[in-house]
Amino acid sequence: MRWRxxxxxxxxxxxxxxxxxxxxxxxxxxxxxxxxxxGKRHDIVAxxxxxxxxxxxxxxxxxxxxxxxxxxxxxxxVAAGSVKFxxxxxxxxxDYEVGLMNKLMGQVNLVLIGRDYVxxxxxxTLTSGILDSEFIRGGTxxxxxxxxxxxxxxxxxxxxxxxxxxxIVSPGVVAESQDDYESDFRGFETVPAARVARAFAxxxxxxxxxxxxxxx
Amino acid sequence: MRWRxxxxxxxxxxxxxxxxxxxxxxxxxxxxxxxxxxGKRHDIVAxxxxxxxxxxxxxxxxxxxxxxxxxxxxxxxVAAGSVKFxxxxxxxxxDYEVGLMNKLMGQVNLVLIGRDYVxxxxxxTLTSGILDSEFIRGGTxxxxxxxxxxxxxxxxxxxxxxxxxxxIVSPGVVAESQDDYESDFRGFETVPAARVARAFAxxxxxxxxxxxxxxx
Numbered sequence: 001m002r003w004r005x006x007x008x009x010x011x012x013x014x015x016x017x018x019x020x021x022x023x024x025x026x027x028x029x030x031x032x033x034x035x036x037x038x039g040k041r042h043d044i045v046a047x048x049x050x051x052x053x054x055x056x057x058x059x060x061x062x063x064x065x066x067x068x069x070x071x072x073x074x075x076x077x078v079a080a081g082s083v084k085f086x087x088x089x090x091x092x093x094x095d096y097e098v099g100l101m102n103k104l105m106g107q108v109n110l111v112l113i114g115r116d117y118v119x120x121x122x123x124x125t126l127t128s129g130i131l132d133s134e135f136i137r138g139g140t141x142x143x144x145x146x147x148x149x150x151x152x153x154x155x156x157x158x159x160x161x162x163x164x165x166x167x168i169v170s171p172g173v174v175a176e177s178q179d180d181y182e183s184d185f186r187g188f189e190t191v192p193a194a195r196v197a198r199a200f201a202x203x204x205x206x207x208x209x210x211x212x213x214x215x216x
Numbered sequence: 217m218r219w220r221x222x223x224x225x226x227x228x229x230x231x232x233x234x235x236x237x238x239x240x241x242x243x244x245x246x247x248x249x250x251x252x253x254x255g256k257r258h259d260i261v262a263x264x265x266x267x268x269x270x271x272x273x274x275x276x277x278x279x280x281x282x283x284x285x286x287x288x289x290x291x292x293x294v295a296a297g298s299v300k301f302x303x304x305x306x307x308x309x310x311d312y313e314v315g316l317m318n319k320l321m322g323q324v325n326l327v328l329i330g331r332d333y334v335x336x337x338x339x340x341t342l343t344s345g346i347l348d349s350e351f352i353r354g355g356t357x358x359x360x361x362x363x364x365x366x367x368x369x370x371x372x373x374x375x376x377x378x379x380x381x382x383x384i385v386s387p388g389v390v391a392e393s394q395d396d397y398e399s400d401f402r403g404f405e406t407v408p409a410a411r412v413a414r415a416f417a418x419x420x421x422x423x424x425x426x427x428x429x430x431x432x
Contacts, residue, residue, distance in 0.1 A: 060309055087375065088372055088375035088376070088377075089375070089377060091328065092328055093276055093321055093324070093325050093328060096321060096324060097321070100316050100320075100321075104316075104360075104364075105309055105312060105313070105316075108309070108312060108360075109309050112307065112308055112309060131367075131371065132367055133367075135370055135371040135373075135374050135426075137374070137375060138375075139371055140368055140371040140372050140375065142371075143367040143368060143370065143371035144320075144324075144364045144365075144367055144368040144371070145364065146367060147363040147364050147365075147366055147367025147368070148320075148360045148361065148363050148364030148367075149360075149363075150363055151347075151348055151349075151359040151360055151362060151363025151364075152356055152359060152360040152363070154351055154359065155347070155351040155355055155356040155358075155359035155360070156304055156356050157351075158351050158353070159303065159304035159305070159353060159354075159356065160304070161304075161305060210351075
């Protein structure tokens with residue numbers, strides 16, 4: 001009897017309610033899989049450099065303008081961000097700043113600015129990647145950025161305003177991108193983008209916060 | 217008999233040889249404990265904003281000038297770096313850039329520039345901190361920076377030139393600093409600076425690379 005009551009509670013807490021979800025990087029391999037998965041049940045606003053809502057994550061003014069245009073949101077998903085890949089011998093301070101200012105601070109800034117536009121109890125879901133815990137030649141900047149994103153998310157979760165949640169998905173080598181990366185990731189298992197997308201659904205439609213969802 | 221031979225091998229591989237070690241942040245609580253520990257057996261060059269060798273880790277030109285002045289080194293230890301502590305509600309992009317440009321890129325730049333001055337098989341040892349895996353109010357920037365430093369070190373280890381090694385020490389709340397931080401770290405165990413210093417000795421005088429030494 002107690003269990004029955006609990007299940008009903010879950011359902012009435014919005015599990016069946018359509019959400020308005022901003023997906024940044026919606027035209028990428030992961031972003032389009034997220035749109036396909038969450039689009040079955042929710043209203044998706046696609047944003048990116050070439051999407052209907054124009055947004056450059058490295059530019060705070062561009063982020064602010066996009067949020068103003070879109071209005072109230074239930075959730076934000078970010079599957080975007082550039083880092084420089086090059087052998088350590090060729091990497092200098094300026095090369096690391098590319099990833100710090102684009103993938104790292106771009107995603108963080110979508111949270112810092114977005115927290116005022118996302119409803120009470122809404123969520124943010126960011127994207128890091130397997131180079132947070134496995135390492136390849138030329139990957140020092142990606143590893144730095146992914147590690148920093150994961151710990152930012154875990155730390156931010158305990159201070160988010162108005163019950164907002166924040167999680168991050170750390171995908172392995174995505175099968176659909178494998179041809180582009182195979183020689184750098186020799187021997188790594190691949191994961192279909194559709195399976196990565198389900199981790200975003202777990203974050204957006206579930207109730208956890210401060211989680212790093214590793215999908216490998 | 218086989219064991220006896222191994223032990224002799226270890227001793228002849230430089231265990232007893234005095235090294236020339238640059239300690240950046242030598243006047244800090246951790247840095248001075250490192251100087252006390254490694255100074256028993258090695259020649260220490262103390263550097264920092266108020267040390268005999270002036271060095272501002274946020275300034276690449278200052279790092280380069282210090283290395284030029286010091287010349288050939290066997291090891292570099294960095295126990296320096298600033299980040300901004302403030303509630304997430306008050307943190308904006310520029311506040312995170314303090315830690316990214318000082319503690320994170322300052323330490324990384326000491327490696328990028330220093331690799332040309334450190335001998336074959338020499339080592340770098342950086343410093344992150346417990347906020348890489350435990351989280352406090354106001355600590356989102358420190359968590360981001362410490363996480364990024366740990367993964368940079370693990371990734372860089374597989375690409376260091378000329379057999380150079382790189383490790384990082386992640387200390388808990390240092391007992392000697394406890395009065396400054398106690399209200400932020402209520403309930404955290406403390407660790408004496410002398411015990412943190414031994415992890416730096418393990419890195420500098422041992423043979424491991426790509427390690428995160430957690431001292432809590």
